[in-house]
Amino acid sequence: MDLRKFIDIARDAGELYDIRKAVDPVRELGAVLNACERAGKGALFHSVKGYDIPVTGALLSSQKRIALALGCEVSEVGARMAAATQKPIKPQAHQGAAPCQEVKVKSPDLGAWPIPTHSPLDPAPFITAGVVIARDPQSGRHNLSYNRMQIYGRDRAGISMNLWRHIKAFFDKIEPQGKNLPFCVAIGPDPVVMMAGAFRYDGDEYEVAGSLRGVTETLPLAIYSQFDQDFDVALAIGALFVLVGVAILLVLKLLPVWTRSSSTSPFRPAASTSS
Numbered sequence: 417m418d419l420r421k422f423i424d425i426a427r428d429a430g431e432l433y434d435i436r437k438a439v440d441p442v443r444e445l446g447a448v449l450n451a452c453e454r455a456g457k458g459a460l461f462h463s464v465k466g467y468d469i470p471v472t473g474a475l476l477s478s479q480k481r482i483a484l485a486l487g488c489e490v491s492e493v494g495a496r497m498a499a500a501t502q503k504p505i506k507p508q509a510h511q512g513a514a515p516c517q518e519v520k521v522k523s524p525d526l527g528a529w530p531i532p533t534h535s536p537l538d539p540a541p542f543i544t545a546g547v548v549i550a551r552d553p554q555s556g557r558h559n560l561s562y563n564r565m566q567i568y569g570r571d572r573a574g575i576s577m578n579l580w581r582h583i584k585a586f587f588d589k590i591e592p593q594g595k596n597l598p599f600c601v602a603i604g605p606d607p608v609v610m611m612a613g614a615f616r617y618d619g620d621e622y623e624v625a626g627s628l629r630g631v632t633e634t635l636p637l638a639i640y641s642q643f644d645q646d647f648d649v650a651l652a653i654g655a656l657f658v659l660v661g662v663a664i665l666l667v668l669k670l671l672p673v674w675t676r677s678s679s680t681s682p683f684r685p686a687a688s689t690s691s
């Protein structure tokens with residue numbers, strides 16, 4: 417399932433507000449989203465002032481919407497979550513071109529994206545719901561996590577890696593070798609990738625996502641993009657936007673950005689920056 421399909425499912429179930437009135441990404445969008453969440457629904461902002469890319473939020477902040485994303489009853493959500501770590505499923509390897517690589521932006525400009533400044537005291541826009549996909553430099557296992565990113569400029573962001581997080585442990589392994597930690601940030605991936613990002617699990621968290629997706633649906637979740645001669649990054653293939661970067665201490669330095677094409681989605685990259 418990709419995010420577009422899930423948005424349709426949530427709307428059909430009466431679980432989503434379609435906000436068509438233009439909202440300002442600086443503090444207004446965050447306030448309206450908060451109100452939607454308090455009212456028990458997710459939101460899709462069709463018109464964000466200054467941008468032609470919609471924004472969505474609060475999609476998985478209720479058990480009902482999580483059940484919709486998993487295709488199960490609310491009463492089954494707990495068991496599905498438990499099974500995800502007890503019986504992880506390795507996702508298939510993806511062959512050929514991936515949806516997330518339909519458009520490649522060689523010179524990223526985060527200012528072209530409607531990244532909200534959420535709260536009154538936030539000093540800048542923050543990416544709060546991107547799933548950071550990193551690999552253990554020794555074992556190669558994938559870790560999926562949420563790490564807020566404060567936008568510093570066109571291709572720079574600060575990244576919050578709490579000391580006890582797995583991604584921080586990966587960074588501590590690679591940094592003494594004089595290397596940076598490569599990773600990708602999946603924005604708008606399959607909802608199971610979003611769910612797996614919230615797990616604290618010592619194994620491969622792509623396999624958690626694979627288990628949540630289930631054995632009956634064998635859609636591959638990842639492809640690999642060579643980062644350098646001895647390291648590749650895993651891209652969530654269904655994601656609407658994929659940033660690739662490296663962690664240099666607490667700063668994310670962006671490399672190319674991939675997005676899905678505009679043909680079937682209101683989520684589209686600015687035409688002028690694509691190639």
Ligand SMILES: Cc1cc2nc3c(=O)[nH]c(=O)nc-3n(C[C@H](O)[C@H](O)[C@H](O)COP(=O)(O)O)c2cc1C
Pocket residue numbers: 544545559560561562563564565576577578580581582583613614615616617
């Ligand atoms: C919306 C959201 C935002 C989060 N932001 C951060 C963050 O900025 N920094 C951080 O270290 N953890 C953050 N977390 C927590 C972890 O990313 C997440 O719970 C994950 O399971 C990390 O576990 P790990 O140690 O296995 O990587 C956030 C979690 C959520 C759901």
